[in-house]
Amino acid sequence: MSNIEQPIAFSEKYLKTTWVTEVCDYYVGNRTIVVNLGNQKAHIAENPEKYLLPRTSTILKDITITDGDSLLLIEIAGDETNIGGIVLEPMLWNLFGNIADFPKDVPLYKSTQYDLGIVQFDPYFVTGLCDRPEDSNIKEYQLKVNWWFAPAKTNCAIHIQHMVPDFLEVHTQIYGIGRMQKFHANDFDTLYEDVILSPGMTHIPFASVNEDGGFIYPWHQYYSDTDCIWMANEFHPL
Numbered sequence: 001m002s003n004i005e006q007p008i009a010f011s012e013k014y015l016k017t018t019w020v021t022e023v024c025d026y027y028v029g030n031r032t033i034v035v036n037l038g039n040q041k042a043h044i045a046e047n048p049e050k051y052l053l054p055r056t057s058t059i060l061k062d063i064t065i066t067d068g069d070s071l072l073l074i075e076i077a078g079d080e081t082n083i084g085g086i087v088l089e090p091m092l093w094n095l096f097g098n099i100a101d102f103p104k105d106v107p108l109y110k111s112t113q114y115d116l117g118i119v120q121f122d123p124y125f126v127t128g129l130c131d132r133p134e135d136s137n138i139k140e141y142q143l144k145v146n147w148w149f150a151p152a153k154t155n156c157a158i159h160i161q162h163m164v165p166d167f168l169e170v171h172t173q174i175y176g177i178g179r180m181q182k183f184h185a186n187d188f189d190t191l192y193e194d195v196i197l198s199p200g201m202t203h204i205p206f207a208s209v210n211e212d213g214g215f216i217y218p219w220h221q222y223y224s225d226t227d228c229i230w231m232a233n234e235f236h237p238l
């Protein structure tokens with residue numbers, strides 16, 4: 001079996017999304033954001049040969065992906081008229097303040113979350129604390145993904161922890177221009193780093209790892225410069 005395709009319903013109208021596992025010579029025709037959510041490099045069939053690393057993404061068009069164990073493909077070639085209506089699609093999206101302990105006056109919307117397999121990695125390597133992975137540090141993680149939407153100029157809330165134990169998160173920009181920001185404290189005036197995101201980009205992890213192997217974060221938030229759709233890729237320790 002190869003090229004096992006599974007549609008992922010973040011939207012019925014916009015940004016057709018397909019999860020492909022056991023990738024073997026998979027042709028990408030339309031302009032598509034490709035996110036490597038697996039354990040292996042995904043090689044791209046052109047000379048010189050290059051590849052997409054795990055937990056990174058790019059935009060591809062008219063090219064074959066040679067291999068890879070788990071890729072999420074988001075077609076961005078379709079009609080985007082009324083795309084802000086994505087959050088009105090019933091059953092798929094909620095105002096975050098309606099489903100979580102979160103301010104209802106922040107226009108942050110969350111899609112359904114999906115489990116997209118179990119992956120393995122060395123958390124010290126993935127967060128940059130060591131230069132190469134060590135077999136003895138490899139752990140398993142359940143990958144969960146959801147999309148977020150916010151209109152332009154939304155502070156999506158500074159936070160330092162998501163849950164206990166915490167997961168590793170990275171975000172893939174899908175639509176619009178946004179940024180991930182770091183702060184010295186839970187205070188917008190203490191900003192010390194901006195990571196600008198345009199469609200097809202995934203930022204490197206903000207997390208570090210504590211003595212127990214758990215993920216720890218600086219104060220951080222997502223900020224939308226324009227209307228934005230982005231994907232949270234969460235790796236939950238098992």
Ligand SMILES: [Fe+2]
Pocket residue numbers: 159162169220
């Ligand atoms: Fe976060």
